[in-house]
Amino acid sequence: MKPLKGACIFGQSGGPTAVINASAAGVFLEAMKHDLITDIYGAEYGIKGVLNERLIDIRQEDVKELELLKNTPSSILGSVRYKLKPYSVDDSDYKRILEVFKKYNVRYFFYNGGNDSMDTCNKISKYLQSQNYECNIIGIPKTIDNDLYGTDHTPGYGSAARYVATTVMELFHDTHVYNTPMVCIVEVMGRNAGWLTGAAALASLKGFGPDLMYLPELPFDVDEFVSDVKKVLERKRHAFVVISEGIKDFSGKYISEYLVSLRRDSFGHAQLGGVATVLAGIISDELNHIKVRPIEFSLLQRCAAHIASGVDIEEAFNAGVMAVRFALQGHTDKMVVFKRDEKSEEYKISYELLDLEYCANTERKVPKSWIKPDRTGVTDDFIKYALPLIQGGNNAPYEDGLPRYAKLKKVFVKK
Amino acid sequence: MKPLKGACIFGQSGGPTAVINASAAGVFLEAMKHDLITDIYGAEYGIKGVLNERLIDIRQEDVKELELLKNTPSSILGSVRYKLKPYSVDDSDYKRILEVFKKYNVRYFFYNGGNDSMDTCNKISKYLQSQNYECNIIGIPKTIDNDLYGTDHTPGYGSAARYVATTVMELFHDTHVYNTPMVCIVEVMGRNAGWLTGAAALASLKGFGPDLMYLPELPFDVDEFVSDVKKVLERKRHAFVVISEGIKDFSGKYISEYLVSLRRDSFGHAQLGGVATVLAGIISDELNHIKVRPIEFSLLQRCAAHIASGVDIEEAFNAGVMAVRFALQGHTDKMVVFKRDEKSEEYKISYELLDLEYCANTERKVPKSWIKPDRTGVTDDFIKYALPLIQGGNNAPYEDGLPRYAKLKKVFVKK
Numbered sequence: 038m039k040p041l042k043g044a045c046i047f048g049q050s051g052g053p054t055a056v057i058n059a060s061a062a063g064v065f066l067e068a069m070k071h072d073l074i075t076d077i078y079g080a081e082y083g084i085k086g087v088l089n090e091r092l093i094d095i096r097q098e099d100v101k102e103l104e105l106l107k108n109t110p111s112s113i114l115g116s117v118r119y120k121l122k123p124y125s126v127d128d129s130d131y132k133r134i135l136e137v138f139k140k141y142n143v144r145y146f147f148y149n150g151g152n153d154s155m156d157t158c159n160k161i162s163k164y165l166q167s168q169n170y171e172c173n174i175i176g177i178p179k180t181i182d183n184d185l186y187g188t189d190h191t192p193g194y195g196s197a198a199r200y201v202a203t204t205v206m207e208l209f210h211d212t213h214v215y216n217t218p219m220v221c222i223v224e225v226m227g228r229n230a231g232w233l234t235g236a237a238a239l240a241s242l243k244g245f246g247p248d249l250m251y252l253p254e255l256p257f258d259v260d261e262f263v264s265d266v267k268k269v270l271e272r273k274r275h276a277f278v279v280i281s282e283g284i285k286d287f288s289g290k291y292i293s294e295y296l297v298s299l300r301r302d303s304f305g306h307a308q309l310g311g312v313a314t315v316l317a318g319i320i321s322d323e324l325n326h327i328k329v330r331p332i333e334f335s336l337l338q339r340c341a342a343h344i345a346s347g348v349d350i351e352e353a354f355n356a357g358v359m360a361v362r363f364a365l366q367g368h369t370d371k372m373v374v375f376k377r378d379e380k381s382e383e384y385k386i387s388y389e390l391l392d393l394e395y396c397a398n399t400e401r402k403v404p405k406s407w408i409k410p411d412r413t414g415v416t417d418d419f420i421k422y423a424l425p426l427i428q429g430g431n432n433a434p435y436e437d438g439l440p441r442y443a444k445l446k447k448v449f450v451k452k
Numbered sequence: 453m454k455p456l457k458g459a460c461i462f463g464q465s466g467g468p469t470a471v472i473n474a475s476a477a478g479v480f481l482e483a484m485k486h487d488l489i490t491d492i493y494g495a496e497y498g499i500k501g502v503l504n505e506r507l508i509d510i511r512q513e514d515v516k517e518l519e520l521l522k523n524t525p526s527s528i529l530g531s532v533r534y535k536l537k538p539y540s541v542d543d544s545d546y547k548r549i550l551e552v553f554k555k556y557n558v559r560y561f562f563y564n565g566g567n568d569s570m571d572t573c574n575k576i577s578k579y580l581q582s583q584n585y586e587c588n589i590i591g592i593p594k595t596i597d598n599d600l601y602g603t604d605h606t607p608g609y610g611s612a613a614r615y616v617a618t619t620v621m622e623l624f625h626d627t628h629v630y631n632t633p634m635v636c637i638v639e640v641m642g643r644n645a646g647w648l649t650g651a652a653a654l655a656s657l658k659g660f661g662p663d664l665m666y667l668p669e670l671p672f673d674v675d676e677f678v679s680d681v682k683k684v685l686e687r688k689r690h691a692f693v694v695i696s697e698g699i700k701d702f703s704g705k706y707i708s709e710y711l712v713s714l715r716r717d718s719f720g721h722a723q724l725g726g727v728a729t730v731l732a733g734i735i736s737d738e739l740n741h742i743k744v745r746p747i748e749f750s751l752l753q754r755c756a757a758h759i760a761s762g763v764d765i766e767e768a769f770n771a772g773v774m775a776v777r778f779a780l781q782g783h784t785d786k787m788v789v790f791k792r793d794e795k796s797e798e799y800k801i802s803y804e805l806l807d808l809e810y811c812a813n814t815e816r817k818v819p820k821s822w823i824k825p826d827r828t829g830v831t832d833d834f835i836k837y838a839l840p841l842i843q844g845g846n847n848a849p850y851e852d853g854l855p856r857y858a859k860l861k862k863v864f865v866k867k
Contacts, residue, residue: 053629082631111625118630202854203758210526210857211755214468215533216497221751243854314729332750336636340626343618343759346853427853438761438843439617439658442625 040367041171042073043144046087047095048080049179050150050157051118053111054193055200055345056353057179058443060149061113062106063357064177065095071365074145078450083117084148084157088133090452092141097448105443107350108433110342113445121157124164131164138165138172141450145173145364147357151180151191155372156397162370173364176372176393177356181339183232186399187391188374190232192356193339195349195426198236200341201225201334202427205237205279209245212330213275219328220266220276220320224313226338227281229253231403233338234281235415236423248276249413253283254402257292262316263323265413270324282312292316343440347429352386359388372396384425455782456586457488458559461502462510463495464594465565465572466533468526469608470615470760471768472594473858475564476528477521478772479592480510486780489560493865498532498565499572503548505867507556512863520858522765523848525757528860535568536575546579553580553587556865560588560779562772566595566606570787571812577785588779591787591808592771596754598647601814602806603789607771608754610764610841613651615756616640616749617842620652620694624660627745628690634743635681635691635735639728641753642696644668646818648753649696650830651838663691664828668698669817672707677731678738680828685739697727707731758855762844767801774803787811799840 047064049057061079068074079093080086086093093114095103106113124131137143148158155176162174178185181197205223212221225234231252240246248269251257257280269276284292293312317331356373363371371390378385407419434441462479464472476494483489494508495501501508508529510518521528539546552558563573570591577589593600596612620638627636640649646667655661663684666672672695684691699707708727732746771788778788786805793800822834849856 049629053626085631109625110622112629115631116629199853204752204756206854206857207525207755207757208751210524211468211751214464214527214531216500216530239852239854242852243857244859245857330751332752333748335747336623336626336745337619337747337752340622341619342622424852429853430850435845437654437657437839438614439621439654442621442658442660444659 040073040173040365041144042075043142044076044078045074045145045147046078046080046092046143047147048083048086048149049112049114049116050083050148050154051116051180052339053116054179054181054339055110055196055342056192056349057149058106058109058111058113059350059353060177060179060192060357062103063354064147064361065103066100067358067361071361073365076141078141079114082115083119084121085117085119086114087137088130090137092450093445094448094450098445102443102445105441107354108342108431108440109442110340113443118153120153121160124160128164131161134161135165135168135170138170143172147175147177147360147364149177149179151182151185152396152398152400155393159370159393159397162393173367173369175360175364175368176396177360178372178374181233182227182230184230184400184402185396186401187372187395189377189386190375190426192349192353194232195346195352196341196344197233197338198239198423199346199427200338200344201233201236202239203344204334205240205247206243206245208332209240209277212277216274217328218270218274219330220278220324222278222280222313222317222320222329222331224280224282224331224333226334227253228283229400229402231281234279235403235419237279238415238420239423239427242420247279249278250415251280251284251413252403252408252415253281253285254405255408255412256287257284258287259292259319263320266320267324280313280316284312342431342433345431346427347431348426350431355388363390455488455588455780456559457490458557459491459493460489460560460562461493461495461507461558462562463498463501463564464527464529464531465498465563465569466531466595467754468531469594469596469754470525470611470757471607471764472564473521473524473526473528474765474768475592475594475607475772477518478769479562479776480518481515482773482776486776488780491556493556494529497530499534499536499563500532501529502552503545505552507865508860509863509865513860517858517860520856522769523757523846523855524857525755528858533568536572539575539579543579546576549576550580550583550585553585558587562590562592562775562779564592564594566597566600567811567813567815570808574785574808574812577808588782588784590775590779590783591811592775593787593789596648597642597645599645599815599817600811601816602787602810604792604801605790605841607764607768609647610761610767611756611759612648612753613654613838614761614842615753615759616648616651617654618759619749620655620662621658621660623747624655624692627692631689632743633685633689634745635693636745636747637693637695637728637732637735639695639697639726639746639748641749642668643698644815644817646696649694650818650834652694653830653835654838654842657835662694664693665830666695666699666828667818667823667830668696668700669820670823670827671702672699673702674707674734678735681735682739695728695731699727757846757848760846761842762846763841765846770803778805
């Protein structure tokens with residue numbers, strides 16, 4: 038079916054990354070090349086920007102600034118964590134979206150996010166189809182957690198992995214300077230998937246990696262952990278530990294839940310963080326007040342554009358470009374996925390499509406065969422997988438010794 | 453007096469920085485150029501390496517690896533926090549030092565560190581003079597805290613400041629993505645001087661700086677702080693706060709001491725989080741459970757070589773070079789200091805000497821006139837001072853997408 042002429046809307050959703058704006062740049066700059074696309078809108082705060090009719094007119098932005106989005110961290114349009122109810126339960130949001138889409142003749146909708154955002158895309162697409170409103174909807178993957186189903190990896194992961202590996206190398210140097218025993222416990226993001234925690238192993242390639250790593254894919258036992266640390270300290274003075282924020286006990290309960298009062302975000306996810314500090318306290322108590330330094334990478338790992346991976350920036354940009362091209366070819370209800378050419382010696386990626394249905398709400402975890410049998414590290418397969426994703430750097434322009442980020446005018450369309 | 457022919461020892465002391473090894477490179481590479489210097493030794497773990505006769509033979513290292521020290525974070529020889537007793541109280545360490553110096557005919561001693569290390573230098577120098585042992589002793593400044601007396605700034609500060617400014621810019625983007633109120637509290641190192649905390653203001657130059665900053669030079673009042681945050685939130689949705697780890701109340705007591713010590717988790721374990729975490733809890737309680745994100749820069753700020761300042765690397769290297777040259781000119785009992793040419797439009801530094809006596813144990817703080825009258829920020833004078841120090845980057849070679857650090861063979865001399 039020949040695609041319709043009309044406007045496009047692009048929105049950003051979920052937690053930001055160092056390169057999500059690169060995908061925005063890809064969508065905007067590619068959309069400008071095609072006559073079928075009339076207006077180009079950025080939705081403020083994701084799907085909320087559609088519901089509230091807060092649409093930024095991207096055609097009024099300087100192309101130079103849009104190019105700079107490639108090197109600008111976080112979600113320039115604003116993001117949201119908002120879960121649409123099934124329309125069988127409450128269709129008011131869907132009706133509103135259709136109303137806005139009709140008003141602005143929106144025929145292309147691009148949504149950049151993780152599992153939950155793909156669920157949002159999927160629901161909107163299904164609803165619009167049920168109302169016979171033609172609109173091509175393409176999801177663009179994003180998450181530092183790298184846990185999206187059906188894609189070799191996700192934009193955002195490579196940069197966060199590069200941050201983790203580089204910072205672990207630096208911290209390794211810092212925490213080994215004194216001739217006194219010390220334990221360093223670094224906490225890395227990743228609620229249920231250990232991709233980012235595993236990236237610390239890349240530092241081992243250079244000889245400056247962790248002694249112990251704990252991914253959330255396998256159960257975590259506090260006593261075993263204390264014993265692991267003790268064993269390391271029997272053969273060397275310093276123990277360097279990297280743990281995932283999402284480590285769980287044998288019953289599947291988050292370790293952090295033992296001590297931190299459980300909060301949940303609007304998607305129902307537990308809000309984690311702080312488990313390194315808790316474990317540091319335990320190690321200090323159990324190991325005769327040994328010096329322990331807990332370090333949380335916190336938001337730093339997801340917004341560190343200055344050390345973003347060049348491969349990641351390029352792929353995130355291309356994912357945006359390809360989303361537009363696929364939509365203009367008539368595809369809809371799909372997410373852009375990365376396929377790695379497994380036969381090629383060199384790292385090579387192609388961009389394909391996968392049904393949104395498969396992408397939504399399924400978490401892709403680190404294969405258990407990539408985790409060492411003693412649970413305290415990852416295998417060479419993991420390294421082989423992750424290493425190509427952290428290559429190259431961010432060529433952002435600098436001014437006054439500081440990065441020059443994109444500045445958008447953000448002219449909102451009149452309602 | 454003509455300097456003697458003999459060996460030199462170089463040691464690193466105190467907390468590491470991103471560029472302390474650049475000073476090591478400066479000392480080693482310069483020392484190799486002069487015939488008066490016979491052996492070149494690196495002391496393992498600072499002065500402890502002299503006491504324990506653990507001396508690394510630097511002439512056995514590859515020059516290429518020594519060059520790479522310019523881009524290698526932390527103290528490659530190992531560091532120490534060891535304060536020599538006055539020799540009137542206990543001269544055993546001094547006797548041992550003299551013994552080792554005599555054994556290896558050490559005529560040049562370079563010690564790289566902060567206030568306490570300059571005190572060590574000074575005591576050793578005075579003792580050796582009292583024993584009529586000729587040895588030229590030059591201190592090389594180092595500290596991210598920038599609190600050394602008598603120098604415009606210290607090597608290590610510029611890189612840490614660049615880390616703080618850049619990371620604050622990134623975090624600013626990350627913490628502003630959602631349309632929901634949020635407070636971010638970043639904790640920066642600096643026990644008694646606010647130089648590094650103040651560097652966050654450089655991010656303001658680009659429009660992405662903190663709303664509130666608290667330096668340790670002025671007393672901190674928790675109620676006032678809560679009221680400051682409230683005021684920010686009355687005019688905008690997000691409040692971005694940067695505090696020094698060393699903020700103190702009106703009686704001079706560290707805020708961290710009386711708040712953090714109270715915190716034990718439900719198992720009775722000590723909570724090792726810093727003052728930002730404690731203040732975050734207070735803000736959450738006082739402001740109706742508003743979302744608060746405490747972030748500690750922790751060790752990251754002092755070892756982030758990947759974002760080191762080019763100016764800082766060069767100056768740290770030159771400080772090492774100049775220490776050797778000054779010593780060979782017959783100077784002793786001095787520290788290398790940086791003098792800024794205040795008349796020059798362009799930033800210009802010259803390397804001079806100052807008596808160790810003045811440098812030891814005196815803390816240089818941010819002038820109160822550079823702190824805004826409402827205590828929540830710094831003035832343009834501060835910006836003008838700090839901005840030249842964060843210029844340029846680290847041109848470290850990369851391998852596999854990761855920095856290539858120096859690898860030393862560390863051949864110890866036979867005792």
